[in-house]
Amino acid sequence: MKKQLCMGILLLTLSSLALGSEKQNSSPPGQNNFLTKPSNIQYYSGLYFGVGIGVNSNTWRDKNDIDNHATNGDLAFNSSLSVGYGKAFTIESLNSSFYLGGELSGQYSPFQSTAFSYQRFLLVPAVKLGYFLTPKTMLYALGGLKKYMHDLNPMGGIGIETMVSKKISLSGQFTYTNYHNNSDHQKWQGGVLLGAAYHFNGI
Numbered sequence: 001m002k003k004q005l006c007m008g009i010l011l012l013t014l015s016s017l018a019l020g021s022e023k024q025n026s027s028p029p030g031q032n033n034f035l036t037k038p039s040n041i042q043y044y045s046g047l048y049f050g051v052g053i054g055v056n057s058n059t060w061r062d063k064n065d066i067d068n069h070a071t072n073g074d075l076a077f078n079s080s081l082s083v084g085y086g087k088a089f090t091i092e093s094l095n096s097s098f099y100l101g102g103e104l105s106g107q108y109s110p111f112q113s114t115a116f117s118y119q120r121f122l123l124v125p126a127v128k129l130g131y132f133l134t135p136k137t138m139l140y141a142l143g144g145l146k147k148y149m150h151d152l153n154p155m156g157g158i159g160i161e162t163m164v165s166k167k168i169s170l171s172g173q174f175t176y177t178n179y180h181n182n183s184d185h186q187k188w189q190g191g192v193l194l195g196a197a198y199h200f201n202g203i
Helices: 002-024 037-044
Strands: 048-063 072-092 096-108 121-133 137-148 151-163 168-179 184-202
Touching: 002 072, 002 121, 037 151, 048 096, 048 168, 072 184, 096 137, 121 151, 137 168
Parallel strands: none
Antiparallel strands: 048 072, 048 184, 072 096, 096 121, 121 137, 137 151, 151 168, 168 184
């Protein structure tokens, strides 16, 4: 419940910021304003580097527990460095714009819980699919893998990202991982991450 509330507040805040900024920066016809030009989606195309900071919610239970209902949990700080490459494009027949890209992030989280003690640092490859709500703001989905010990576990997520200049974007995302195949514990992890990225878009 707390994770869902945090995610709702995060997405609402970023959506308000993005849409409010779009309204404030509308320009008269003929005025060059990157925030309102239809080609703004191209600011997302190309290479980018990002940083992020957030919180992970860790939950686990002992598979050997007789009643199999007792769970434990904690919160842990999380930080991230990422590099990615993608392309923004428009499908005229749908009158909609989309984004397709790949991302590799290095994540560090000093877990205190015993069940997650081996996962302080990891590399997370992911595919990023986006839909443009406005020319400068997109809603996106993530799909990737997290390696824990010797196992690969599927990770999914959603987020929202908005350009605040020609090179800089701000984002907020929620990810979820089910560590279904590890040791004697069944583990889940939800994470909220606030990020910023610099785009090498050649513009």
